[in-house]
Amino acid sequence: MVVLLQRPLAAVAGLLWYCLTGVLSIPDPRQREALMKLEASMQTGGQMILTDAEKQLDALLFKMKQEEIMRADFPPAMHFFKARTLIQTSPIFSLLQKMPKGGALHVHDLSTTSIEWLVKNVTYRPHCYMCCTDSRSIRFVFSSQWPKALPYCSPWILLENLRAKLVNTTDLDNSIMGNLTIFTDQDPETVYPNQEVIWDTFEQAFLAMWGLVTYAPVFRDYYYQGLTEFYTDNVMYLELRALLPELYELDGSIHNRAWTLKTYQDITRDFTAEHPDFFGARIIFSVHRAVNASVMTGIVEEAMKLQRDFPDIMAGFDMVGREDSGRPLWYFRDALSLPAEHGVTLPFFFHAGETDLEGTEVDQNLLDALLFNTSRIGHGFALPRHPVAKGLSRKRGVAVEVCLISNQVMQLVKDLRNHPAATLMSENHPLVISSDDPAMFGSSGLSYDFYEAFVGLGGIRSNIGSLKELAINSIRYSSLTLKQQEKALALWQKKWDKFVSENAL
């Protein structure tokens, strides 16, 4: 059974607080102890009641963490691209991989699945053409006939012809792979001197894979493979920000958005049928924030229709793309007011506060997302600097989807111990840990992000209770109905108990 205490220490806190507002010059060790406990109890998971087995595992974790902090190179203080191999050798990471982490609530459709699979499997399929753009990116298309030339791109090459001519295809494959991810073995600060360069490379990589993954047969397999990878990482549920592209077939024919959404529904059902301990997935239809107001009106109308027609798979609506260079939520206020005006349900899951432009129009997205009654906040990196928005988020239980590796790679913060969510975790602010674009960052599933949160944000103090609450949060703050949440929690608890008993010494 999952036991969550509703702040039983609040009364004690008030009392201690009162005692302490007077002048104390010789601290009473018991009072000190009580305040330390009070502070520890305020963090994420601080009020979780632990079983004996959980306490045993916690003691083990505490020891591991003390050793981890002694490492000369402390991974959360380093850029993830450099820290990755260190993290892979960490016993805490091994444990987190095995841990049932609940759901991944902030992941983008085109970055769920490893790039290696995309290159080694997808680009080896027949009818796969590639061209090189003037800006040194690549484009793909599958076609039964020789495809029409693309502007600003070299003539198409049929990959199977090219590979047939090569003695060794490793270099070609690596070069393709390099175009489909922003991960690099070189010094990331040299390769990406500023946010503009990394965002540009990031968007080019999505354009590069576009022709691969929007080919309907690949789309299905890509999604299935993505589910497999998250499932293997002990994630049991996904909420996917999805662009719902119009998929194409080999003959060039095109399917509409509803077809794409239905494909998600079918594959999710297949996968869940084959993996009964996987709970499922839901889709947050997402559109690029570069569109103008009238286009947005049409899209919101379509989203309302999709929500009505596919209530099981569709969770709601969001906007994607860099906040700093895109249009703010307030610009789209008329379109975003449509569902409420029509009395139609369209839950919002807005990205907001993924910025360091404090006080600008973009920085207003946080408050606006809350005013539009967003169900969660994507990133919320700027939230602690917005006391009104932060208060609303807490009071209404609007969870922040914290994506640590993403914020570091996209250059909002260097040492993850300084990530603003460290403060949120110390106060048990409603939050979930997610991985945003794992394939793009050279990460996978949720374990790397859980590692950064547990070791980096949480410091020595966060414990098995923190991990447990983070996993439970991912179900409690999901878009699932209360009844589904209960079912998911029961499934998770079974996995959790098994994990604890297998790993507690």
Next chain:
Amino acid sequence: MVVLLQRPLAAVAGLLWYCLTGVLSIPDPRQREALMKLEASMQTGGQMILTDAEKQLDALLFKMKQEEIMRADFPPAMHFFKARTLIQTSPIFSLLQKMPKGGALHVHDLSTTSIEWLVKNVTYRPHCYMCCTDSRSIRFVFSSQWPKALPYCSPWILLENLRAKLVNTTDLDNSIMGNLTIFTDQDPETVYPNQEVIWDTFEQAFLAMWGLVTYAPVFRDYYYQGLTEFYTDNVMYLELRALLPELYELDGSIHNRAWTLKTYQDITRDFTAEHPDFFGARIIFSVHRAVNASVMTGIVEEAMKLQRDFPDIMAGFDMVGREDSGRPLWYFRDALSLPAEHGVTLPFFFHAGETDLEGTEVDQNLLDALLFNTSRIGHGFALPRHPVAKGLSRKRGVAVEVCLISNQVMQLVKDLRNHPAATLMSENHPLVISSDDPAMFGSSGLSYDFYEAFVGLGGIRSNIGSLKELAINSIRYSSLTLKQQEKALALWQKKWDKFVSENAL
């Protein structure tokens, strides 16, 4: 007159909050506006009532800040060593230099005065000997006779003899200067790969200047020159963390600590007499946290005696040195309890939370400083991660001494927009801006730190009211009596009004 409103918006806030805990899907623009205003009013200076002239200056500052944020290289996001020349060209910085900033409450005795003055003036005085240590640092002594050799140091060289032999002394002077500061023109991340290296260099630089500044005649001039530099930067009051070293004379005779403290008192009186618009300075006697418990007991006893004998100049007591490698406050609890046990007043001004070792024994200093009834918190970098300590600090009005450039240079944070004090400023947490060791960091006075706070922490939103409250805070949270504070505020207000009228368009 200084007008500070006591949160008149609290009632409105409560009301708005209540309204907003319901579900709103179509935001009311007036309500949105009200919430934005509410949030702006919660920041440092957000409730300051502005005169017409202040409003005019604010409009100018807003324009300047918008232009500043458009700069390709945004100084607060860069390492100060690289940002310094950019800051010097900023019109905001020019204005901040002219602004009366009140007091500097967190500055260390041996880093108030420019290194250039130390080299070009002090090392050119007669009887100045230098030697080079095995670890490539330098040591100095003034002596009427040839001094006895130091262990692990080359034979002494009389600098005037050495300089007489050189055609050009520039290289020698630059090399000496390089040993007395941690500022570098090279890439700071390459020169200082981690915190250990920079702390070591930092402490070596203090050892290098030790023999220069503890020579009694130099000590007097050094302090007078330090006061001059802060005064020139429009700082009117200082609270100095001072080691109170035993000063020596040319014949090797030694003065005791009381003599050093009295020297501070005399020079401060002289300086204030010569600069009637300078308010004064007070001393926080500080000891290195590397000492053991029994040594600390003796030192606290001496501090109590000094506090009794020099109540005007002595403000209280603190410990210095790197928290991460030193002993935590709790280790010294018996010694620190002595004043209260004896019913003797010895105000504490503890460094606490200058660390990223979250959850460790060191990280406990914040709560312990508050339990020992500290008057202020030095740095408090880790405060936002400690909700209990943060609550106590706010409730008791224990101000945090925020030293931005110091925390960046000593590698706690890279982009100053991510400094935890950004959150504190957004909530008007009691805080003051200070410069810690300006000479050591290649900074001076307070203006550089005010620039980082105003442009970096505050973002677009912080305004003339923020600057005004920061300056007022530096008097309100000083160790001055209420009566002295009133006098200091009146003096500051006169300067402020002049500054505003001269700079408002």
